[in-house]
Amino acid sequence: MRRFKSLHFAMLALGSVCLNSAYASSEGLQSLSDSEMSATTGQALMSLSYIAPTDSANLEKLRNSSSNVGFYKLGLEAKVELNANIKNLQLGCGGANGVGGCDIDIKNLSLSGLNDGTETGSSNPNEGSPTFSNGRASTSAELTNPFMEFAIKNPDSASTREFVGLRLSAEKISGLLTAGIANSSTASTTDGIQSLSGYMQIAGTTGDVWTQATTFGKSSSNCMPQTSAPTACQSIAGKLNVALFGRRDFVSLPADGNTSGISIPSMNVGFTLNPFTVNGKRQTKAVAPNVTATIPEIAIARVTGCSESAACNDLYRNDQLAVSLRDPNNLASEDCVLWICTAKFKMGAGSKLTDLNIDITFQQSLSMIHNIPLKGTGGYLSLQKEALQWPGANADDVAQSGWWMSFAEPVQLGYLKASQQVDISNVLPQVATFVTQQLYASSPIDVNLIDALGAAVNQPITKTLVIPVSNNRATLMLENQQLKNQSIPSNCYGGNQFC
Known part of the structure; x- marks a missing residue:
């Protein structure tokens, strides 16, 4: 059973013990009649909710029938704007992860509003990197109804009750999250995402690469x-x-x-990237299998x-x-x-191979994925003692022990165009x-x-x-292909790269 508690109940209780209701004004409290009170509406700034272990909305119980975890949520009924830069976000370092190992390690992390300018870098707007009409630093991400949620094991037993998890999230997030300051041609050990324990869906998209001229035979x-x-x-x-x-x-x-041998010229090859998921502890790369491409013709003369x-x-x-x-x-x-x-x-002239189908495995260091637009339902950052499936999470999003960062909506990487020949x-x-x-x-x-x-x-x-x-x-x-649309817009005033 789900039970809801809020400040509404406190207000109702207060009103029930008063013979005459009142409202505040510059002249002090004023009495309200029953009809005036019934016409008055309002909203609490804070809300509390609870999902019991036996509740049908308890995804952790559905995942693990032996689980006895309840979830308490404290929410802020408001829209919060945030622009932030974090030079070095490191969570869950050392301990079970070993010396230097972190659950989450991201260098030069920035959060701002979504880009509103024309994307640059190509005649195809989806190939370009995000831009801002008045500068990125002038924008803010919007967090609608942010909340904290607590996972409590054996919530109905005072003697065995145990705190097993904490989650920070919002009902909706709209903003641009970037990791790193430079879109380099190689993976970096000092910039961008170095380690990610979490869940991130990558939406299906298309792209193209130019191949290097080579010799066959x-x-x-x-x-x-x-x-x-x-x-x-x-x-x-x-x-x-x-x-x-x-x-x-x-x-x-x-x-x-x-x-x-036979010269093979440089060719432009289009490919299709099917949706895939980055899901697990301390990941350093994203691996997309079953990327498909077809080369209609390969000239061999x-x-x-x-x-x-x-x-x-x-x-x-x-x-x-x-x-x-x-x-x-x-x-x-x-x-x-x-x-x-x-x-x-x-x-002889006109010799060619036709319709070569290629199955590509696309493996990209996370430090080379920089722009993560956040739209729709929000993601979350959590810390848990044991594996948990938080309320509202996707079916395959099971937060593992330690710190966990999850993105609810598929990340749209846009059109993928490699800067280097393959x-x-x-x-x-x-x-x-x-x-x-x-x-x-x-x-x-x-x-x-x-x-x-x-x-x-x-x-x-x-x-x-x-x-x-x-x-x-x-x-x-x-x-580790350098992608043209992964250049990172600065979130600073005055031309600084990071601030």
Whole structure:
């Protein structure tokens, strides 16, 4: 059963013992008639409420049937405005956490009103960092009905009653919380969120990155390509239909010293970030699995815009693969085409891979997540002796022993655009496997007599190939990306970075 107590009851009790009611004025107390009193309304500044262990609203009892914890809440029925800077917020340090270990460790924490200016940094407003029309320091966060809540075990027994938790929160919070003063390109040990025990949902969003230009099919050693599970090999294999010789297999030689592989240009890749949750004790990073991306086309021919002139000869000569015409399972075999055991292979103009699907694990140090807009129902800061589910918390938000910081609403990070180019070299061996699978599943590549004779005098065999790889999914780890929309607006006057 839930029982409510408030100052209303005190006022009612006081009125019941008076024969004549009164109100205060500049002339002193004035009497009120019954009709005047019935027309008068008001609101208490403070409120008290209680959720018993057996109450249906007691989430802790629903979570743990053996729990016998009641919750007492003391609330302020008001809207409070707050602008604050905290240089170093450290809670729950040492003790069970060890020397230097903290439940919560945040450097340069600021709370202000929500940004009201045009976001800067991109033509897409969702990519930009928050700005303020009159400066951030002139704004304040709004806390509607802030309260303190106490968790009491065995509340109905004076001999075994025990205080097991304290929570600070508000019914609604509107503001911008930032952690750190610099949006650096690497994780920091002196700025931002260093350790977080708590619960923070990250809303689903989208973004894009630019990849680094790289080279495919070139490595320090020859290896056998795979048609099943990807390995670290960048070799590809497939089928040829050679004039006069019929069906032959080929395999590329990544370690051949006379070629430099196939150039892969820098590309813009869009991705989708599904909602995920940061939930646990002393966390230092956020890990988002199942980020999905598709690259519609990967150009694998360097001939675009370059004619067969002297200036381009080296590009043409080097941007190719060395391939063996021996049995891929026996590279020492002398079963060659005429006297040709190896040849040069070059992708013709328009060659490309299509529809490469990538599953990305996005791992970001918490020190590189700076802007946390707070909207809607409020979060809370709590301290508990044992695991507790506080009233109104999300089903998976169970505060663990020690200090706990929770954000009720999903944090909207906005459009995620990385400032740095991403290295995709770890994807290339997987792509080699996909290409090999597709080449063996497709018709053999025709090599006519002219191609064969050209190969005999060390001329590259040039073929335009369009290779679909949509039936496969590559995996990639993205870690500690500097995000353009995470620049931190100062919460100070006078141009100070932190005050």
